[in-house]
Amino acid sequence: MRIGIIGCGFIGATIGASLDQMDEITAVNLIDISYEESVKVAPAIRKARLFTIEEIDQFIAVSDLVVEAASQDAVFQYGPSVVGAGKDLMILSVGALSDDRFWAELTGMALRSKARIFVPSGAVSGIDGIGAAVVAGIDCITLTVRKPPKGLSLPEELKHLSTRLVALKEPFVLFEGPAREAVRLFPRNVNVAATIAVSGIGFDRTTVRVIADPTITRNSHLIEVRGRFGEMRVEMHNQPSTTNPRTSYLAPLSALAMVRKFVTGVYIGS
Numbered sequence: 001m002r003i004g005i006i007g008c009g010f011i012g013a014t015i016g017a018s019l020d021q022m023d024e025i026t027a028v029n030l031i032d033i034s035y036e037e038s039v040k041v042a043p044a045i046r047k048a049r050l051f052t053i054e055e056i057d058q059f060i061a062v063s064d065l066v067v068e069a070a071s072q073d074a075v076f077q078y079g080p081s082v083v084g085a086g087k088d089l090m091i092l093s094v095g096a097l098s099d100d101r102f103w104a105e106l107t108g109m110a111l112r113s114k115a116r117i118f119v120p121s122g123a124v125s126g127i128d129g130i131g132a133a134v135v136a137g138i139d140c141i142t143l144t145v146r147k148p149p150k151g152l153s154l155p156e157e158l159k160h161l162s163t164r165l166v167a168l169k170e171p172f173v174l175f176e177g178p179a180r181e182a183v184r185l186f187p188r189n190v191n192v193a194a195t196i197a198v199s200g201i202g203f204d205r206t207t208v209r210v211i212a213d214p215t216i217t218r219n220s221h222l223i224e225v226r227g228r229f230g231e232m233r234v235e236m237h238n239q240p241s242t243t244n245p246r247t248s249y250l251a252p253l254s255a256l257a258m259v260r261k262f263v264t265g266v267y268i269g270s
Contacts, residue, residue, distance in 0.1 A: 001263055004029040004063030006078060007070025008037040011092060013044070014252040015067060015259070020045045024263045031059045032070070060085050065262055067255060072096040072187055079106055086113040088262070092255060094119055094194035095183040098203045119199075120258045123248035124192050124221045126234035128269040130200045138201050138227035143179070143193050144209045146171070146220035151240060152212055155185040168214045175210040182208035191251075192221055200225070219248050 001024055005012045008030055019025045030038045031051040042048040051059040056078060060066060066082045067090045068074055075096035082089045083106060097103045097119075110117050121127035130141070149165040158174060165172070175182060179193040180203035190208060197206040213220075218237045225232040238248035261267050 001025055002027040002029060002062060002064045004059055004066040006031055006066060006068045006074050008032040008041040010247055011252045012069035013041045015069060015255055016041060016045045018256050020047050029059055029063050060087055063087060065090060068092055076102065080109060083109045083115045084113060086115050088116045090118040090255065094191050094198060095187050097194060097198050098180050098183045118258055119195060120254040122192055122195050122254050123238050123251045124223060124236050126223050126232065127195060127199050129232055130196060130225060133225060133227050133229040134200050136228040138225060140226050141196060141200050142207045142224045143196055144222040145190055146211045146213045146216060148216055149212045149214055151219060153188050165212055168212060171211050171213040173209060173211050179203045179206040179208050182210060186210060196223065
């Protein structure tokens, strides 16, 4: 099986190096908007095959599954080409799916081409439970994200708080509102919110609270769900990656777990 990876940053590199150890994987195709990034990653991946961004069509043609590990822009720009070619697509920059029209078009294309779209659970647990609960009906979902100030990237609207974050001594609520707005303001920080929204009751009914907390060293996610099934509370304290404090180490591990299901054909969980 041939796996293509779009984006050779921390997540893409971590996934590629792990896939390299799997006997079922015959090729790890790498592509990045910056070819130099692919070159940096390639030495650690014996099965690596490098492509320039101008060779995107060839890259797609020789990949059985394409893993997007780059950005929301990459999902918009290359997702339709992957699915349109009948190739399976794994989306890690889930915030792109807050564009309802795009998501509807992409799923429509997948239906026609018989391609499959995979969205890993990312940095949290409980996505399988939310997916099951929504079948009977969910009343409300709230996600509270706590991150060390250095792990947050502020949008232009909140840049005036940069100085305050540096001197922060106690937890400070940066945002509280619908997941759709949270994804827009913090595209690199609340990917989990998008995953929860897609698997549950949507971007407008899912509430997100983002807190800068100088008292913690690890990213924290608290998911609270209430519905006909009962109540669910899932709390995670994730170790950030060693190279990018904005990314939880669990995120690439989640993608790898889903790739293993794809390769083996064994799916455990809803």
